[in-house]
Amino acid sequence: MNRHLISAADLSFDDAIAILDTAEELARLAERPIPKLPTLRGRTVVNLFYEDSTRTRISFEAAAKRLSADVINFSAKGSSVAKGESLKDTALTLQAMGADAVVIRHGSSGAPHRLARWVRGSVVNAGDGTHEHPTQALLDAFTMRRRLGRLDGLRVTIVGDILHSRVARSNVWLLRTLGAQVTLVAPPTLLPVAVDGWPCTVSYDFSSVLPDSDVVMMLRVQHERMSDAYFPSVREYSRRYGLDGDRMALLPDHAIVMHPGPMNRGVEIAADVADSARSTIVEQVTNGVSVRMAVLYLLLSGSRGPDEPALASEGDLVPAGERARSAAAAEAGR
Amino acid sequence: MSVASGPGTSRSDLRREQGRWLIRGARPLGGSPADILIEGGRIVAVTESGRDGGDGQAVRDGRDGRDGRDGGDGRDLDPGGQLTVLEAGHLIVLPGLVDLHTHLREPGREDAETVASGTAAAALGGYTAVHAMANTDPVADTAGVVEQVWRLGRQAGHCDVRPVGAVTAGLRGSQLAELGAMADSAARVRVFSDDGQCVSDATLMRRALEYVKAFDGVVAQHAQEPRLTAGAQLNEGVMSARLGLAGWPAVAEEAIIARDCLLAAHVGSAMHVCHVSTAGSVEIIRWAKSKGWRVTAEVTPHHLLLTDELAAGYDPVFKVNPPLRTAADVAALRAGLADGTIDCVATDHAPHPAESKETEWAQASFGMTGLETALRVVHEAMVSTGLLGWSGVADRMSVRPAAIGRIGALAGGPDATRHGCPIAPGSPANLVLYDPEPITPVDPAAQASRSHNTPFAGMKLPGQVIATFLRGTPTVLDGRLTG
Amino acid sequence: MAGISGTAGPAPAHTGPGTGSAGTGPASSGDSAAHAGKSVLGPEEIRRALSRIGHEILERTDGARDVVLLGIPTRGVPLARRLAARLDQTEGVRVPVGSLDITLYRDDLRLRPARTLGHTEVPGSGIDGMVVVLVDDVLYSGRTVRAALDALGDLGRPRAVQLAVLVDRGHRELPIRPDYVGKNLPTSKREAVRVLLTETDGEDSVTLQVSPEARR
Numbered sequence A: 001m002n003r004h005l006i007s008a009a010d011l012s013f014d015d016a017i018a019i020l021d022t023a024e025e026l027a028r029l030a031e032r033p034i035p036k037l038p039t040l041r042g043r044t045v046v047n048l049f050y051e052d053s054t055r056t057r058i059s060f061e062a063a064a065k066r067l068s069a070d071v072i073n074f075s076a077k078g079s080s081v082a083k084g085e086s087l088k089d090t091a092l093t094l095q096a097m098g099a100d101a102v103v104i105r106h107g108s109s110g111a112p113h114r115l116a117r118w119v120r121g122s123v124v125n126a127g128d129g130t131h132e133h134p135t136q137a138l139l140d141a142f143t144m145r146r147r148l149g150r151l152d153g154l155r156v157t158i159v160g161d162i163l164h165s166r167v168a169r170s171n172v173w174l175l176r177t178l179g180a181q182v183t184l185v186a187p188p189t190l191l192p193v194a195v196d197g198w199p200c201t202v203s204y205d206f207s208s209v210l211p212d213s214d215v216v217m218m219l220r221v222q223h224e225r226m227s228d229a230y231f232p233s234v235r236e237y238s239r240r241y242g243l244d245g246d247r248m249a250l251l252p253d254h255a256i257v258m259h260p261g262p263m264n265r266g267v268e269i270a271a272d273v274a275d276s277a278r279s280t281i282v283e284q285v286t287n288g289v290s291v292r293m294a295v296l297y298l299l300l301s302g303s304r305g306p307d308e309p310a311l312a313s314e315g316d317l318v319p320a321g322e323r324a325r326s327a328a329a330a331e332a333g334r
Numbered sequence B: 001m002s003v004a005s006g007p008g009t010s011r012s013d014l015r016r017e018q019g020r021w022l023i024r025g026a027r028p029l030g031g032s033p034a035d036i037l038i039e040g041g042r043i044v045a046v047t048e049s050g051r052d053g054g055d056g057q058a059v060r061d062g063r064d065g066r067d068g069r070d071g072g073d074g075r076d077l078d079p080g081g082q083l084t085v086l087e088a089g090h091l092i093v094l095p096g097l098v099d100l101h102t103h104l105r106e107p108g109r110e111d112a113e114t115v116a117s118g119t120a121a122a123a124l125g126g127y128t129a130v131h132a133m134a135n136t137d138p139v140a141d142t143a144g145v146v147e148q149v150w151r152l153g154r155q156a157g158h159c160d161v162r163p164v165g166a167v168t169a170g171l172r173g174s175q176l177a178e179l180g181a182m183a184d185s186a187a188r189v190r191v192f193s194d195d196g197q198c199v200s201d202a203t204l205m206r207r208a209l210e211y212v213k214a215f216d217g218v219v220a221q222h223a224q225e226p227r228l229t230a231g232a233q234l235n236e237g238v239m240s241a242r243l244g245l246a247g248w249p250a251v252a253e254e255a256i257i258a259r260d261c262l263l264a265a266h267v268g269s270a271m272h273v274c275h276v277s278t279a280g281s282v283e284i285i286r287w288a289k290s291k292g293w294r295v296t297a298e299v300t301p302h303h304l305l306l307t308d309e310l311a312a313g314y315d316p317v318f319k320v321n322p323p324l325r326t327a328a329d330v331a332a333l334r335a336g337l338a339d340g341t342i343d344c345v346a347t348d349h350a351p352h353p354a355e356s357k358e359t360e361w362a363q364a365s366f367g368m369t370g371l372e373t374a375l376r377v378v379h380e381a382m383v384s385t386g387l388l389g390w391s392g393v394a395d396r397m398s399v400r401p402a403a404i405g406r407i408g409a410l411a412g413g414p415d416a417t418r419h420g421c422p423i424a425p426g427s428p429a430n431l432v433l434y435d436p437e438p439i440t441p442v443d444p445a446a447q448a449s450r451s452h453n454t455p456f457a458g459m460k461l462p463g464q465v466i467a468t469f470l471r472g473t474p475t476v477l478d479g480r481l482t483g
Numbered sequence C: 001m002a003g004i005s006g007t008a009g010p011a012p013a014h015t016g017p018g019t020g021s022a023g024t025g026p027a028s029s030g031d032s033a034a035h036a037g038k039s040v041l042g043p044e045e046i047r048r049a050l051s052r053i054g055h056e057i058l059e060r061t062d063g064a065r066d067v068v069l070l071g072i073p074t075r076g077v078p079l080a081r082r083l084a085a086r087l088d089q090t091e092g093v094r095v096p097v098g099s100l101d102i103t104l105y106r107d108d109l110r111l112r113p114a115r116t117l118g119h120t121e122v123p124g125s126g127i128d129g130m131v132v133v134l135v136d137d138v139l140y141s142g143r144t145v146r147a148a149l150d151a152l153g154d155l156g157r158p159r160a161v162q163l164a165v166l167v168d169r170g171h172r173e174l175p176i177r178p179d180y181v182g183k184n185l186p187t188s189k190r191e192a193v194r195v196l197l198t199e200t201d202g203e204d205s206v207t208l209q210v211s212p213e214a215r216r
Helices: A013-031 A054-066 A087-096 A111-118 A134-148 A166-177 A193-197 A206-212 A234-241 A281-300 A320-333 B011-016 B115-124 B143-156 B179-184 B202-215 B238-243 B251-267 B279-290 B308-313 B327-338 B374-383 B390-404 C043-060 C076-091 C143-155
Strands: A044-049 A070-075 A101-106 A122-128 A155-159 A181-185 A201-203 A215-218 A256-258 B002-004 B020-028 B034-039 B042-048 B083-087 B092-095 B097-102 B127-132 B160-163 B191-193 B218-221 B271-273 B295-299 B431-441 B460-470 B473-477 C038-041 C067-071 C097-099 C131-139 C160-168 C180-184 C191-196 C205-210
Touching (some): A013 A134, A013 A166, A013 A281, A044 A054, A044 A087, A054 A281, A087 A101, A122 A281, A134 A166, A134 A256, A155 A166, A155 A206, A166 A181, A193 B238, A201 A206, B092 B390, B097 B374, B115 B143, B127 B431, B179 B202, B202 B218, B202 B251, B218 B251, B238 B308, B251 B279, B279 B295, B279 B327, B295 B327, B295 B390, B327 B374, B374 B390, B374 B460, C038 C160, C043 C076, C043 C160, C067 C076, C076 C097, C076 C131, C131 C143, C143 C160, C160 C191
Parallel strands (some): A044 A070, A044 A101, A101 A122, A155 A181, A155 A215, A181 A201, A215 A256, B020 B092, B127 B160, B271 B295, C160 C180
Antiparallel strands (some): B002 B083, B020 B034, B092 B431, B431 B460, B460 B473, C191 C205
């Protein structure tokens, strides 16, 4: 998975920190008079969104454009996909168009894995089914680190429909890699049967874990789950697992409240909580662009060789003659 | 192995004539080398082989004392008909394999497989009889469709095709199909199954179990509680949780099996469990048998070897129903097959065209091919591990499935149609010659099946089918089809 | 991920236009194989060179009025800080100092796996209308400075841009010239200039070595 970012579970500690540190530098970009960099000029990034998601798509688009990459948006509606074109054929078309990276959001878990077999560029998973959403977990970790100054030993509580949540999965793996402690809170029906084997603790009692939480992350709960008898009513869910003002008061002073969006105000999170000073919901969106810039930069700016170690940028650059020689050596040596 | 034959005979000539064959030096059920003489579609003599063609103990068959051994030039011309000698030194001889569970896809899905291509694959896998499941299009729920499938099998001539009749009309699970008409048809259906679907309505299952008693039929249940498995993609467990794929819990299989064992006992009928896949299912079947109930069961080769961890890359070649499960389940299934709790191996050969498998996991079809690799996989999973000997393989892959399909040695009807018979004089000459020694990777492109969705692609497996005989006529020689 | 195998630490000794030390990757700072190399500047000479550059800056910028020092990571940054400290101590002039990472503006990004970014910090005074003095340890082809000029252009509009380097080793490939030079050092392309500074490497020295062929 060196060329791709498909799963947070595949990121090592060093990989993850590199992304966060790079995002930190890129975040300052927004403060400049000209918030644009020439770094990915000439690269093409395709947004392949099978699921409607304006917010995530725009975030990736902004990230690519700030690095001067060309962006092509391909949404499922009204395209050949809607006419039944297979993922494979779509992939081959993108390949023929010369996509350097494909950002894919798809309703089926594993779609990015399939795509990676058919395109030569980099595949970035923007959310596949109920499997993972790695850039979301990265921007969440980035937000936590910025607000609270650290990740190691941080106590993070994630609440909601864990069973169907790709955000939850990515966060569990990434936070564990970064040294945080994760607690999942949900009704038993919304936890996977095998959750006991996950690197986290589980609680059915939301209020009891709040005093020991540095971060509370609320996940969206879909109304459709109610018709499948995952919980009896929205009211009961909200009462037992919603974050309202009373519960928020149980948190330590420094604790923050997060939500990947979009929110169901009044269901999993009360309006006054969403708008409070503890809430990072708006800055998560800003941070999303920085983190996605970092991901695109790290995947696309360099040469393509999975086993080459990174080298720090240092001093003067390679004169042209040297460049040609080392490029030839790079070609020959791989 | 060499075939010495007279001048001017081509392979197809050899195939069409029901000639005389002498299989020399093969090892029946892996035992001592023997010479097997075949004539008129039957085994007429089985003689212990001596070394270098020297004297051995001859078992007379009551004829004129000729035992078929030649004087040294490799041929023995008998005025009664040309004798072909097949040098089969060190090859294992098994009774022709019988598959209780195959999908030939014709009528309706000929892009995936036809009766001709599927039975060709079967012959290459050492099979002399296959039971073709009813989930075709149209469904095999009338005498007309089952007779059509039966005839297509005869025309192709690679192996016997025994159509399976649907339990419910259209596989819709609400009304019994015309089971009697199918039983009385030329296809003489005895096994009934809605495979692909579960007969989940308890009352309907009860009625079916009762009804088939009239003609010694057996209901083969695809055990899958539909509500517990709505949208299911993969075994519910560690892998499904990690991969974000909807789970298919073991209890959805076990609960139906338990119910149906009790039903079969209650009404005094026979019930067969298709593709058992969980450790719990094995335990329930063991318990039911201990009560003396008429329950039989089958397991697929892939469930004896593969686990759900293979789904990690989301390659739908590993997507199957029931799903691949855990290592603990594989171990329990192997033990169950070894001790006879599971009666037989059945391939559930399920061919699919490339576009059904080259897609997202959730969109892909369920199923794996299996006819051509079955014996090799069983060799790897059961013989190489010391769990089963070759006589056990013969029992689980030929004798018992034939008995369950009512085409075995003790079945009624003309004995020429029997399978799973002992390798002894008088039996129909349905045999497979198997070389246990080579270890080669599985190459989907080289298979006879029209479809290439084998989970064993690239995997090194032992063994190779060298020859298959159907009532004394070779359908496969030298590892290749004869017709 | 391609090339993100954690080189977050201090960069290796500067051996030449390429980055990294003698073909063994980032870990081998300061311990390149057999050749200790010829010493070009010792600590005392470096101190004097910086001192002289400081005076020259004062002279040519009318007392360092409106000057901002921006060091180019990695070793340009401690050099810029030393210059600022000198100006403050000896002349009582407070010059804002910061850093300008040029990784994102390099013209050779695609030759190697993705590089770790250095830190950019523009002092509160900004750069609009100021005289920016870029500070780096070695000037070679000139491409780093070209990238720095592009970066500056996106940060604001300086009144003027000047360049201070500790060592100028020649072999320019672009029309770039330094305003302040610690030492002019003619070199051949087969040689490598190694700069070590206390802040990053524990000692102050500039040495010249024959570069091994695996120079990157």
